[in-house]
Amino acid sequence: MRIHVVQRGDSIWKIAQNYGSNSHQIALLNDLMDNPDTLVVGQSLVIPEPGRDYVIQPGDDLWSVAQIFGVTVQELAEANNIAHPSLIYVGQMLTNPYISHTVREGESIWEIAQQYGVSVEHITSANNVGTSGLIFPGQTIKIPLASGSVAETNAYMTQLNEQGQSEVMMLGRYLTYVSPFRYSVKENGTLTQLQDQTVLEAAKANNVSPMMVVTNFSQGEMSSDLAAALLRNPDAQESLVTNLIKTMRDKGYAGVNFNFEYVYPEDRENYNNFLRRVVSELHPEGFLVSTALAPKESAQQQGLLYEAHDYQAHGEIVDFVILMTYEWGWAGGRPRAIAPINKVRDVLDYAVTVIPRNKIMMGMPLYGRDWNVPWEEGTLADTVSPKAAVQLARKYGATIQYDETAQSPFFSYVDEDGQKHEVWFEDARSVQAKYDTVMTYGLRGVSYWVLGMPFPQNWPVLQRNINVRKFENL
Template sequence: MQIHVVKKGESLWDISRRFGMPMDQIINVNELESPEKLLVGQAIIIPTAAPSTAKPVIDVNAYTINTGETGASEIHEVGKDLTYWMPFAYRMTDAGGLEAIDDSAMIQASIEEKVVPVLCITNFSATEAGSTLAHTILSNTNIQERLLTNIITLMKDKGYRGINIDFENVLPADRVLYNQFLQLTVDRLHPEGFFVSTALAPKVSAEQKGLLYEAHDYEAHGRIVDFVVIMTYEWGYRLGPPQAISPLNQIKRVLDYAVTVIPRDKIFFGFQIYARDWVLPHVAGTEAETFSQQEAVRRAVQHDVAIQYDKTAQSPFFRYADDQGQTHEVWFEDARSAQAKFDAVKQYKLRGISYWVLGYSYPQNWALLEDNFTIRKRM
């Protein structure tokens, strides 16, 4: 495949003739909703035949936040491109229990798509940071043993094959306790035939300060668990100022550190697949709107604005004025930014990619993913 960036005055017919590719094929692979109106700066995938070359084999994971039949349909939609699937999330309780989610249809969908279902547990929620809950669990071995017994029972009953532990906002003083809990988890789950993974905040050094980072010991996680998902996204936070959500220059700083202490074949590159729209001027605490990449392009078409590309962050963006005259800034992902991230996965020789989160339409990503890699199936 090739990526073509639309120039001023170009039409789809011009592009079709230039590459010798039927317009309907270009429309289908990009799922163009307004093919008659391409934007300057819009990235278009051209599904041209390429020489046959060996593609790197990687694992691909994806989280879901929707449950029930909705989550199941999301798994079916892209299941052929997934190795693992993780529902977010079973929340732990201070008694060592787990708050259930509606996951039966999703587990069935993952099995039908030959995607390994992975239980995801966490300590936080939309309203609680989870620091106190994490401390309660990590400081009490009786609660930990009870929690792990409940986890093993649930995994056997439901058909999960492994676990993803997402402890966030852990108190810095609990760093060693967290490492000890991970070792205990591996000691309990490995003999039962289950693998153990963790989610890690995006650190650039072992000394990085902050509640999100200090208790996440990269070296220990890399040594103890089977693989890690590095959450390399959310620089463009929904409550923060507008910027690229997953800027590649920042991601590479994280990876430069990570590969010095974690085996490369244990690292999943975190890739967000949604867009955000901020109102300008930004007021601290004001929440940006989150939606799909397709919706981002739709808004650019609606307001007839050119798409720009930040070459440092390797991310597209644009500004527009709404009907009330309010200025907005939108950051999203396109074919160029996806390809740049895939190139980084190859450059760093990582185990794979982990998507946060299914439910946002991004057809260019999946087409390019298949063009760049062979997706390993473990079922």
């Protein structure tokens, strides 16, 4: 998989010729089948590599793709995190577990192994060479793909209907955890109800571990008073823990993610002690505990969103944290990148000094925003998917630009009423920068907000960069 930025005069056919790829495969992978002949200057496309990548077409099954690659169905399924052979979908990219190498005069298996960064044992095993290690000039041998970085992925989701179920079925192979949003705690420690069963069934079918999200959401907002009522009442906390264990057991959740926002600063240590209590009772039951944290750049950062989120304490207490490294470009603010990589790295630079790197999940947005400009205080931007953003650029003849500092695409357009707009969103380049950051910092993984926003380029970029960790039994 490669990333191509559309230039003036490009067509799908021309791009395919330049990369030795297939135009139909490119259109499928980028979800362009509705209009493959109209590209946007500045649009980024993911390009499948012949022999290494194959994009599923109508009528394909795992056996037929395995035949194309010359591998077994089991090898193909394992290499692509497919829990069951039937769980493949049109437009998704499958990766060949091997690449081919033609042996040259004088080459040894050791030299070939060094060239590709794999072990001699892996090559001999893949080719049934045996202990002799004999290979011959002109012989074509299979080279197992070198393992990429192993990391975890989580995705929050708010659509818990049949559409949400379908999305988990389609994207499950890319996910370690899925987090239906949300259960809300009440002052007495009971929980609101959530109709999450269909999503949980889809998660189970794809070997995705579900995380139960618990918030202090009440009457349309995150409530500081509700958090205070719980965090200052040991009896309510005991009731909550009892309800958590019962719900997670009954529904098959692997753990809980606390997303308590706008907690009063004076409840900072109450929150820490609450987490200590929860961990002491949930760990013996085999459940994970995690928290979602506001994006802080220092321990002294001021503001109701930040002060009660104690990075160091959470890093010591819970199994992992999710840093909400997005919403710089929020709906009620001025136009800017949703998750500018320079700001994300500022948060990480602080976080890694007080939280173990293997406990940090970096937040990633799967959406963009469309602002009216000039921006006026009190106005709200529309939330758009990355796919919809490109469609807007196409409709209004805009050229997509790229901010190198923020590592984010953007463009402007004027609508039918003469209103000017500015759009910031994510594309293949911006998510590549984010995966690079995860690997550079040695983090546990990434957490997406939020499923339900079509972003076809994200998943092959993830696939090329990260081997997604799966758990059979947590």
